[in-house]
Amino acid sequence: MTKDHPREVVQAAVAAHGEDTVIDWAVAFLTGEISGEAAYGAELPKLVAITGSANPGGWKAPVDPVNYYWIRVWAARVFLYLWRDDVVDALLAVEDDPAWRVREHVARITAQRELGQLVDGLLPMLEHELPRVRAAAVRAIGVAGESEHVEAVEELAGDPDHTVRAAVERALARLSERLGPRSPRC
Known part of the structure; x- marks a missing residue:
């Protein structure tokens, strides 16, 4: 079947x-x-x-x-x-559902629908133990995040999982494309 x-x-x-x-x-x-x-x-x-x-x-x-x-x-x-x-x-x-699979779907939907109003709720997922959850959050932030979210994504550039690191690279490129280059820090 x-x-x-x-x-x-x-x-x-x-x-x-x-x-x-x-x-x-x-x-x-x-x-x-x-x-x-x-x-x-x-x-x-x-x-x-x-x-x-x-x-x-x-x-x-x-x-x-x-x-x-x-x-x-x-x-x-x-x-x-x-x-x-x-x-x-x-x-x-x-967005803070106890089941990580629900939160992962919220991130996927956030990315697909470009729902900026959900991005702040995804930030805790950047510290999740599962790489697929971190990667989903990073992708969503790359699509729908704002300049105040860039640093949180950058912090995962050295993530031990290659899929998360790849998602970070793409997310940062996408954020830069959408928001313009970041001004240098003082």
């Missing part, structure tokens, strides 16, 4: 339920308005619509609550393919 790409899943959900409805569901899952228990209970048809699977995690029933954060990850992923301006409020509400 071939699993559909997330973009195709979201497109199918929109075709079946409408764009605003799918966005509303994703916001409700992301922000916890629809709980994990409800997502695998009464609200399961909504979860199926945005994930393309009746059991997206492949877990045995009942689903262990430790895995409920995946619902927020899948909901955030929707915003890589669908957008409405009020989604920013939901992203702001979860």
Whole structure:
């Protein structure tokens, strides 16, 4: 069985339920308005619509609550393919989510949508233990950051992980392109 790409899943959900409805569901899952228990209970048809699977995690029933954060990850992923301006409020509400995968998606969305208002909330991710999280934050800051964020990115130029260092190089180039060269420090 071939699993559909997330973009195709979201497109199918929109075709079946409408764009605003799918966005509303994703916001409700992301922000916890629809709980994990409800997502695998009464609200399961909504979860199926945005994930393309009746059991997206492949877990045995009942689903262990430790895995409920995946619902927020899948909901955030929707915003890589669908957008409405009020989604920013939901992203702001979860920028410090306890699950690093949710925060990583917030960074990805920030970069894709150039959401400068989310950049400050990404700064703690620059110190995350996982290189992929640091790199996602650096990329987002490169796209949507301002001059006050440059120093935080520069501090990762010597990161032990090559993907983070490469992201720093690209982010600094992009920031310089967008903001102009930095004035020398006194």
